[in-house]
Amino acid sequence: MTLRNETEVEVLSRVRPEKEEIDSICLVAEMLLNAVNESGTAKGMVVGSVARNTWISGDRDIDVFMLYPPEMPREALEEEGIILGRSIASRFGGQFVEKYAEHPYVNATISGFDVDLVPCYAVTDSARIQSAVDRTPFHTRYIQSRIGGLEDDVLLMKQFSKAGGVYGSDLMTEGFAGYLCELLVLRYGGFSALIEACQSWRAGQTIDIVGHQGKQFDDPLVVIDPVDPNRNVAASVSRAQMGEFIELCRGYSASPGLEFFYPPAKDGITRDEFEQILSLRGTGLYSISFATPHQIPDIVVPQLRRSSAGIASLLERNGFVVNRYSEAMGEDHCYLLFELLVDRLPSLYTRTGPPVDNAVNAGKFSEKYLNQKVFSGPFINPDGRYAVEIMRKWVDVYSLLASDDIFSARLGKHVMRSMKRKCDVRAGNDCWNDDFQEFLGAFFNKISSVGALKKE
Numbered sequence: 001m002t003l004r005n006e007t008e009v010e011v012l013s014r015v016r017p018e019k020e021e022i023d024s025i026c027l028v029a030e031m032l033l034n035a036v037n038e039s040g041t042a043k044g045m046v047v048g049s050v051a052r053n054t055w056i057s058g059d060r061d062i063d064v065f066m067l068y069p070p071e072m073p074r075e076a077l078e079e080e081g082i083i084l085g086r087s088i089a090s091r092f093g094g095q096f097v098e099k100y101a102e103h104p105y106v107n108a109t110i111s112g113f114d115v116d117l118v119p120c121y122a123v124t125d126s127a128r129i130q131s132a133v134d135r136t137p138f139h140t141r142y143i144q145s146r147i148g149g150l151e152d153d154v155l156l157m158k159q160f161s162k163a164g165g166v167y168g169s170d171l172m173t174e175g176f177a178g179y180l181c182e183l184l185v186l187r188y189g190g191f192s193a194l195i196e197a198c199q200s201w202r203a204g205q206t207i208d209i210v211g212h213q214g215k216q217f218d219d220p221l222v223v224i225d226p227v228d229p230n231r232n233v234a235a236s237v238s239r240a241q242m243g244e245f246i247e248l249c250r251g252y253s254a255s256p257g258l259e260f261f262y263p264p265a266k267d268g269i270t271r272d273e274f275e276q277i278l279s280l281r282g283t284g285l286y287s288i289s290f291a292t293p294h295q296i297p298d299i300v301v302p303q304l305r306r307s308s309a310g311i312a313s314l315l316e317r318n319g320f321v322v323n324r325y326s327e328a329m330g331e332d333h334c335y336l337l338f339e340l341l342v343d344r345l346p347s348l349y350t351r352t353g354p355p356v357d358n359a360v361n362a363g364k365f366s367e368k369y370l371n372q373k374v375f376s377g378p379f380i381n382p383d384g385r386y387a388v389e390i391m392r393k394w395v396d397v398y399s400l401l402a403s404d405d406i407f408s409a410r411l412g413k414h415v416m417r418s419m420k421r422k423c424d425v426r427a428g429n430d431c432w433n434d435d436f437q438e439f440l441g442a443f444f445n446k447i448s449s450v451g452a453l454k455k456e
Contacts, residue, residue: 002190008156011261015155017057025050025062028111032064035088036117041080042066043122047140049178052147054154056162062115065137067122070130078103081119088117100296102131126227138227143182153191156261157181160191163261164248166241171301172329174238176245183209183223183233198249203239268437269444275429277444283323284343286397287431288336288406290423292329293414300329303412308336310410311401318394319345328439334415335436337443343397348375353386362386401425 004012017025029046036044048063049055066084068077082098085106089096094115096108105118120133129135147154161167161176169177176184187209188194206222214229220239225231237245252260269277278285288311293300304327312325321342328335353365366378369388377388394400402425407416433440 002153002192005256007256007258007261008191010258011156011159012152015056015159016152017055021057025055025060025113028113028115029062029064031092032062032088032110032115032117035091036064036066036084039084039087042068042084042119045137045140047136051140052143052154052182053151054143054147054158054178054182056155056158060113062113063136064115064117065133066117066119067137068119070121070123070128072121074103074130077119077121081117082106085117085119089115102133129228135225135228135231139179139225142226143179143186146186147182150185150190153185153194154182156191157185157194159261160248160252161245163263164244166245166248169236171236171298173241174236175241176237177233180223180233180237183207183226187223195249195253198246199253201242201246203242205242266438266441268439269441270437271432274432274440274444278429281339281444284340284397285428285431286338286340286343286401287426287433288338288401288419288423289333289426289433290415290418291421292332292334293418295414297329300334300412300414303415304329304334304336307409307411307415308338311336311406312338314406314409315340315397315400318400319349319392320397320400324443326439326443328436330435333435334418335433335439337431337440338397339443340397345392345395347392347395348389349392351388351390352381353378353388355385356380357384398425398427 029050033044033046036042043066045051045065045067046063047065048061049059050062055061066081068080072080082104085098085108086096089106089108089110092108092110094108094110096106098104099107101118103119105116108115108117118133118136120136121130122137123129123134126135126138158167158178158181161181165173166175167173167181168175169180184194184198184207185191187207188197201221203220204218204222205220206217206224208224210224210226212224212226212229214224217232217235219232219235219237220242221234221237222232223234225233248260293303308325308327312322315322315338319342320340323339323341325336325338327337351369354361356362365386365388369378369390373391375389375391378386379388381387394403394405400406407420411419
């Protein structure tokens with residue numbers, strides 16, 4: 001029997017579902033399963049944490065897969081899957097919407113539960129999957145057959161990761177998916193052993209539970225999928241989030257406490273605090289906001305990151321010194337934030353050319369600036385190289401960001417379209433945004449999860 005410290009016993013008393021909750025979720029899951037099977041066109045299967053008994057108390061998610069024959073054309077699968085999903089949602093009085101991952105599925109609210117009704121192919125070999133979702137039933141079967149006795153360890157791992165801000169494989173979180181948490185618990189044989197082992201992880205850490213020895217990956221953390229040797233289950237985990245998790249493990253190992261599972265609430269900063277921070281830092285702050293593109297987050301988030309990096313690069317190319325930048329996506333608006341160490345430059349800019357003894361290039365350099373508006377030159381520097389003092393195009397960050405030159409930066413396609421329709425550029429205290437208070441607080445108070453806990 002696994003020995004638990006007082007903290008873990010307390011956490012389990014909170015996260016382990018009681019019988020009434022289990023009966024309730026199982027009743028709805030069975031009802032949905034029967035509805036799929038009664039259709040005669042597909043076979044139902046409950047997948048995810050509900051099927052594996054690894055869901056945290058209070059979670060209201062039920063994933064039901066509708067398995068169709070592998071020989072069915074893709075178009076027919078999508079069409080029949082949506083029709084069946086709508087029919088089931090309507091039958092049980094649930095509000096529903098159609099969503100799209102690799103193919104369409106129905107998301108419904110039924111009896112207070114968030115239900116996904118997802119069509120997939122009933123392939124018998126994971127090597128023959130026709131879409132990414134076809135892999136999920138194999139994941140469920142794999143975990144179901146091995147997780148017995150370790151369910152509590154998975155609950156601890158999930159709550160630990162959630163509290164530390166590293167749970168979730170979405171592109172904004174870049175953290176640990178539920179399936180990854182389960183695999184790590186299996187690999188190390190429990191939560192305590194996992195915490196101990198992860199403290200010594202290094203970039204490129206590779207875990208291959210079944211010894212596939214297949215495809216090589218260059219991600220920060222590699223966990224080979226037991227049911228698919230060509231897939232890294234940990235591909236979503238960024239280097240930063242991997243580091244956060246390692247730091248959390250070290251902190252918890254050194255001083256176990258309930259705060260690692262239920263940390264103090266993180267409040268955003270107030271406007272007064274925001275202005276005080278800017279005054280103390282003495283840096284230049286600039287924001288760009290625009291309407292959130294009408295695309296799913298998996299499309300928008302990478303484009304936001306590409307765009308903020310592209311704009312930072314544009315600023316650097318024009319001589320400004322960027323300290324940090326980040327991005328946030330809201331329901332209605334997106335928000336890019338840039339902090340600069342140097343945000344204003346003199347009009348004069350010195351361009352150094354080739355050495356005098358490089359006759360061909362020296363001539364080209366001289367010709368290039370001979371008829372341009374320059375402050376001085378071309379002339380020869382003490383080091384024997386040509387130079388010219390020219391007028392800088394942009395002397396302040398705001399003017400550059402508010403100009404059409406911003407569209408010369410490497411921007412995401414949908415982000416650029418939204419910015420061209422309308423974007424709001426602000427500087428200094430005017431960058432304050434009520435909708436992004438928590439984001440602003442995190443931006444200016446960068447500290448690891450463990451550091452934040454110690455700071456309390």
